[in-house]
Amino acid sequence: MKNEINDKVEKTLAAFDNMERAEVKPFFYTRLQGRLQSDDKSMAIQRKFVWATVVVILILNSLFYAFYEPAEDINTDDVIVQMYDEYNIEQIDLLEDVGE
Amino acid sequence: MLFLIEWVTIKKESDTADKTILSENTSFFDTQEAILQLKAGDEATFKDLVLKFQNKVFNVCVGMLKNSEEAEDLAQEVFVEIFRNIDQFNAEAKLSTWIYRIAVNKSLEHIRYNKRQKRFAWLTSLFGADEDLARNYSDFYHPGVALENKERAKVLHDAIDKLAENQKAAFVMHKMEGLSYQEIAEIMQLSLSSVESLMHRAKKRLRELLNDFYKNDS
Numbered sequence: 001m002k003n004e005i006n007d008k009v010e011k012t013l014a015a016f017d018n019m020e021r022a023e024v025k026p027f028f029y030t031r032l033q034g035r036l037q038s039d040d041k042s043m044a045i046q047r048k049f050v051w052a053t054v055v056v057i058l059i060l061n062s063l064f065y066a067f068y069e070p071a072e073d074i075n076t077d078d079v080i081v082q083m084y085d086e087y088n089i090e091q092i093d094l095l096e097d098v099g100e
Numbered sequence: 101m102l103f104l105i106e107w108v109t110i111k112k113e114s115d116t117a118d119k120t121i122l123s124e125n126t127s128f129f130d131t132q133e134a135i136l137q138l139k140a141g142d143e144a145t146f147k148d149l150v151l152k153f154q155n156k157v158f159n160v161c162v163g164m165l166k167n168s169e170e171a172e173d174l175a176q177e178v179f180v181e182i183f184r185n186i187d188q189f190n191a192e193a194k195l196s197t198w199i200y201r202i203a204v205n206k207s208l209e210h211i212r213y214n215k216r217q218k219r220f221a222w223l224t225s226l227f228g229a230d231e232d233l234a235r236n237y238s239d240f241y242h243p244g245v246a247l248e249n250k251e252r253a254k255v256l257h258d259a260i261d262k263l264a265e266n267q268k269a270a271f272v273m274h275k276m277e278g279l280s281y282q283e284i285a286e287i288m289q290l291s292l293s294s295v296e297s298l299m300h301r302a303k304k305r306l307r308e309l310l311n312d313f314y315k316n317d318s
Contacts (some may be wrong), residue, residue, distance in 0.1 A: 005311060005318070009307055009314060010316050012252045012255050013303070015245065015252035016245070017275075019244045020245075021155050021244055022155070022162045022242060022243045022244045024154050024158045024175065028150070028158075031150065032179055032180070040316060061126050098182050100305070
């Protein structure tokens with residue numbers, strides 16, 4: 001039994017001995033040429049797309065800077081004064097009671 | 101004008117004759133002239149290169165992938181890469197070594213890609229993806245194997261699939277493509293002793309796998 005299995009294993013390991021080389025289907029080069037050409041086309045389209053995207057981003061950027069109006073500066077001192085007036089807040093002197 | 105046409109014809113004929121003489125002794129593609137022509141984008145030289153190496157590249161790919169259609173597709177990818185990256189070939193190794201290296205690397209990449217696809221096949225199937233993702237190559241028969249050896253070759257192929265990547269690549273190149281250990285060492289950028297060790301471990305592992313297979317089979 002063991003010998004039989006060993007025999008099968010050895011025969012299987014030798015199954016690739018004297019095998020012929022697998023061959024491609026006819027017109028392999030023609031198909032390869034077609035692929036090279038279609039790859040060239042798609043690469044050209046890809047390149048155009050990348051350039052177009054870059055140009056659009058640059059245009060959007062320049063439009064943004066051309067029409068950008070910064071918001072008016074808010075004076076924080078004015079806001080504080082407004083809040084004092086609105087809520088009737090008086091200045092609190094923390095040391096006021098200490099002296100008395 | 102007539103003289104010029106004659107001169108061009110004679111030059112072309114002598115070039116072809118040179119290539120034929122070279123191919124009988126050493127390969128034309130091992131010469132600096134061939135590399136320069138390829139780098140210059142000479143279409144005729146590239147065509148000669150494809151015709152010379154197409155079956156060699158395909159044989160390695162089919163041995164690694166166990167699928168003729170995918171192997172041919174990959175063989176095309178190999179030549180596309182050669183065409184695009186010939187400028188990067190620095191002639192440190194032979195051109196044939198470089199080509200085999202690209203074929204082996206691409207095959208290994210493709211096997212990894214297929215494994216990833218299989219792993220996520222359940223997820224992609226949820227979104228109605230093609231069932232082709234979970235391909236099964238168990239019915240593959242190598243076209244170069246003799247009829248009486250087909251069944252045994254299929255069993256061996258299935259066992260080879262279970263080997264580690266490096267062992268698989270070395271075994272396929274040695275057994276299917278008939279490359280020497282030295283050539284395999286150059287292709288895989290390993291030392292000769294490393295390749296010998298890889299092959300020894302590959303054969304040992306294959307014996308174990310085949311033993312298990314025939315024990316369970318009987």
